[in-house]
Amino acid sequence: MVALSMADGYARLTGKPQCVIVHVDVGTQGLGAAVHNASCGRAPVLIFAGLSPYTIEGELRGSRTEYIHWIQDVPDQKQIVAQYCRYTGEIKTGKNIKQMVRRALQFATSAPCGPVYLCGAREPMEEDIEPYELTQEHWSEVGKSALTQEAVREIAEALVGASEPLLITGYSGRNHDAVGELVVLTETVKGLRVLDTGGSDMCFPADHRASLGLRYGVDDSIKTADVILVVDCDVPWIPTQCQPRKDARIFHIDADPMKQQMPVFYLPAEARYRVDSSTALKQLHQFIANEPEMSKKVAEYGSRWDALAEKHQKRLQIIRELVKPGDDGHYNISYLTAAVRKAVPKDTIFAIEAVTNTAFVADQIQATLPGSWINCGGGGLGWSGGGALGIKLATDASGEKKFVCQIVGDGTFLFSVPGSVYWIAQKYKIPTLTIILNNKGWNAPRKSLLLVHPDGMGSKVSNEELNISFAPTPDYAGIAKASAGHNLWAEHATTAKELDELLPKAVEAVLSGTGAVLDAHLDGPQGKYGGGKSALIG
Numbered sequence: 001m002v003a004l005s006m007a008d009g010y011a012r013l014t015g016k017p018q019c020v021i022v023h024v025d026v027g028t029q030g031l032g033a034a035v036h037n038a039s040c041g042r043a044p045v046l047i048f049a050g051l052s053p054y055t056i057e058g059e060l061r062g063s064r065t066e067y068i069h070w071i072q073d074v075p076d077q078k079q080i081v082a083q084y085c086r087y088t089g090e091i092k093t094g095k096n097i098k099q100m101v102r103r104a105l106q107f108a109t110s111a112p113c114g115p116v117y118l119c120g121a122r123e124p125m126e127e128d129i130e131p132y133e134l135t136q137e138h139w140s141e142v143g144k145s146a147l148t149q150e151a152v153r154e155i156a157e158a159l160v161g162a163s164e165p166l167l168i169t170g171y172s173g174r175n176h177d178a179v180g181e182l183v184v185l186t187e188t189v190k191g192l193r194v195l196d197t198g199g200s201d202m203c204f205p206a207d208h209r210a211s212l213g214l215r216y217g218v219d220d221s222i223k224t225a226d227v228i229l230v231v232d233c234d235v236p237w238i239p240t241q242c243q244p245r246k247d248a249r250i251f252h253i254d255a256d257p258m259k260q261q262m263p264v265f266y267l268p269a270e271a272r273y274r275v276d277s278s279t280a281l282k283q284l285h286q287f288i289a290n291e292p293e294m295s296k297k298v299a300e301y302g303s304r305w306d307a308l309a310e311k312h313q314k315r316l317q318i319i320r321e322l323v324k325p326g327d328d329g330h331y332n333i334s335y336l337t338a339a340v341r342k343a344v345p346k347d348t349i350f351a352i353e354a355v356t357n358t359a360f361v362a363d364q365i366q367a368t369l370p371g372s373w374i375n376c377g378g379g380g381l382g383w384s385g386g387g388a389l390g391i392k393l394a395t396d397a398s399g400e401k402k403f404v405c406q407i408v409g410d411g412t413f414l415f416s417v418p419g420s421v422y423w424i425a426q427k428y429k430i431p432t433l434t435i436i437l438n439n440k441g442w443n444a445p446r447k448s449l450l451l452v453h454p455d456g457m458g459s460k461v462s463n464e465e466l467n468i469s470f471a472p473t474p475d476y477a478g479i480a481k482a483s484a485g486h487n488l489w490a491e492h493a494t495t496a497k498e499l500d501e502l503l504p505k506a507v508e509a510v511l512s513g514t515g516a517v518l519d520a521h522l523d524g525p526q527g528k529y530g531g532g533k534s535a536l537i538g
Contacts, residue, residue: 002420004034004115005386008043009351010394012174012201012374012387017044017108024050024072028080028117033380033415038115039084039261040234041200041377042174044108046101051077051090051121062122081117084261086110091120094127102139110142111276112256144276147253151273152283155229155251159189159284160294162227162249169277170198170233171377176370178232178278179203185285186210191304195221197236199358202373206366209305209312214362218242227251230267232277234259241451244268253280319363325496330524333357333437335496337364337407340435343503344405349374351391351406351432353384353416356443361407384408385416388432389425396430403510404432411442413476422483422515431510434517436476440527441469471527478529480517489516492530 007018022028028049038045052073055063064070078088087107091100104116147155159165167185172178182204186192194204195212197219204211212221217238222228228244230236230252237243244250252272259265273280288294322334331339341364352375354361367373374391376383388406395402408416413436425432441463449458449466463469477490489509493499499520506516521528 001030001032001034001382002386002389002417002424004031004038004045004047005383005416006390006393006424007045008034008038008041008377008383009374009387009390011043011045011390012041012377013349013371013391013394014398015044015175017046017105018390019046019048022047022049024052025074025077025080026072028077028119031081033378033382034386035081035084035115036380037376037378037383039378042111042113042171042255043115043377044105044113045115046104046108047081047085047115047117049077049117049119050125051119053122055123060123060126062124062126077119078117081115084115085117086112086114087116089118091118091124093124094129097124097129098132098134102134102136106139106141111144111274112260144279145274146279147273147275147283151271152287154271155253156284156288156291156294158227158249158251159192159229160288160297162191162225164221164225165189165192165227165229166221166225167192167194167229167231168197168222168233168236169194169203169231170196170235171200171203172232172277172281173201173203173370173373174232175276175278178281179205179370181278181281181285182231183208185281188285188288189298190301191308193221193308195219196362198233199352199362200375200377202367202370203232205368206362207368209308211312213315214359216359229253230269231281234262234265236267253277322360323364326523328524329495329497331496331499331522333360333522334364336435336437336499336520336522337361339496339499339503340405340407341365343507344433345403348372348403348405349391349395351384351388351404352376353381353387353406353408353412354437355381355409355412356447357409357437357439381409381412382415382417384412385418385421385434386424388434389421389430392430392432403507406432406434408434408436410436410438410440410470410473410476414474418476418479419483422480422488422517423485425515426484426487429513431513431515433506433510434480434515436517436519437522438473438476438519438528439522440471440473443468469527473528475519475529477517477519480515484515487514489514490519491517492519492521492528494521494525494528494530 004020007020011018052069053064082088108116193212194210196214197217199214217235218241222237228250250269252269257272323338325331350373384406392404445468481488481490491502493502509516
């Protein structure tokens with residue numbers, strides 16, 4: 001889980017494929033939810049696993065020599081992960097091993113990117129071969145696709161002619177160039193707004209007047225827009241909660257418009273295109289700017305541009321008003337995240353796995369730099385522990401050496417295998433800041449329950465009765481510190497005063513080369529370790 005999450009984080013930041021090596025079938029199973037995350041997050045990762053030797057009596061070098069070789073021999077090891085992979089293959093001879101690896105990497109790096117899986121028994125790994133070389137240029141990924149001129153004109157005319165145009169995205173920011181192209185498009189078609197319903201990447205700067213922020217598939221803009229352009233997005237809206245108006249014109253641009261890994265998916269789009277989003281966005285704004293009638297029309301949209309600025313400022317003011325401690329001195333998620341944003345360097349990269357708190361975190365972080373916000377690409381909780389380490393390795397390898405901050409829910413922190421995460425961080429000197437959102441339980445199951453049965457029996461009972469409470473909670477910071485051999489800054493913060501005092505110390509520790517973990521007691525200490533003796537029984 002941790003190794004593949006690290007590879008995922010590294011690949012997500014850089015776009016460069018990474019490799020993870022695991023042990024036969026059991027090591028493959030140990031990858032767990034990380035394979036799901038890499039697949040949904042479209043992370044280019046090569047996984048290699050061994051196979052039990054297929055000869056028993058010494059017929060070939062590499063024959064079975066241990067008891068476990070019989071126990072770990074399974075009918076089809078590839079099928080453990082095949083449905084999450086873009087390609088799976090078995091290396092049957094060393095004579096074409098380079099071609100097998102390069103073919104797998106072509107799949108991993110061609111849109112839609114994702115994990116690939118190779119396996120091989122010990123016999124071919126032990127095979128003697130004559131040295132040979134491949135011409136690497138012949139093994140590149142599939143080239144990027146663009147919109148046809150007819151498609152460019154059709155979409156451009158719809159956007160320019162719309163009274164309430166809306167662009168919905170989810171992961172277009174994975175290509176950092178797409179962020180700038182989207183900014184130019186919104187400044188070309190003044191009045192075009194951008195809504196992020198994925199939250200997996202920084203797709204559009206939060207300080208731009210066209211930004212509507214992050215909302216998971218439910219927003220009034222979806223209901224009122226007359227033209228919607230969906231760009232690199234898996235869930236633009238949730239039909240049972242929010243739908244576009246009946247006469248809305250919808251276009252879909254995506255690296256994976258058919259969502260080939262999802263058995264059930266469809267959008268009421270009049271046209272869909274499998275293209276590179278950065279290329280398509282550039283085509284659109286250049287066409288509009290260079291087409292006389294369209295450029296003349298958008299030049300008249302000054303009032304819409306001013307209206308966007310006014311609405312954006314009102315939205316930011318509402319967000320700012322949430323940043324205040326309670327009368328009892330405790331703090332909520334908004335106060336915590338705003339304090340973190342203020343304490344860390346401006347170019348910090350955030351590894352986010354805040355689950356039900358994600359939208360609140362996004363509102364306060366207000367990411368503006370491409371690659372500065374990376375969330376788990378899928379639904380396999382526990383990504384951010386290894387993901388943050390991979391992101392830190394990547395930024396250090398590039399020479400930028402940016403500060404990395406992980407913001408993670410308490411239950412998700414436990415899923416991340418912290419024993420491995422903080423041992424690895426200490427052993428390989430990978431300092432990051434971890435903020436644990438301690439709300440003493442899993443809130444996601446309650447939210448799911450209430451969406452289906454808002455007045456059901458479950459709505460009337462406590463988290464303890466639903467068995468989703470962690471009270472009394474573990475010592476999260478203590479778990480991390482023990483795993484790091486106590487070479488880790490680790491504290492608990494119950495009040496806003498404690499938080500404001502501890503955050504600068506945590507940041508300083510990381511800047512000095514020591515990892516830091518802060519257990520943040522949201523909304524008070526009740527039931528939380530380190531929150532006072534009387535608090536541990538709630």
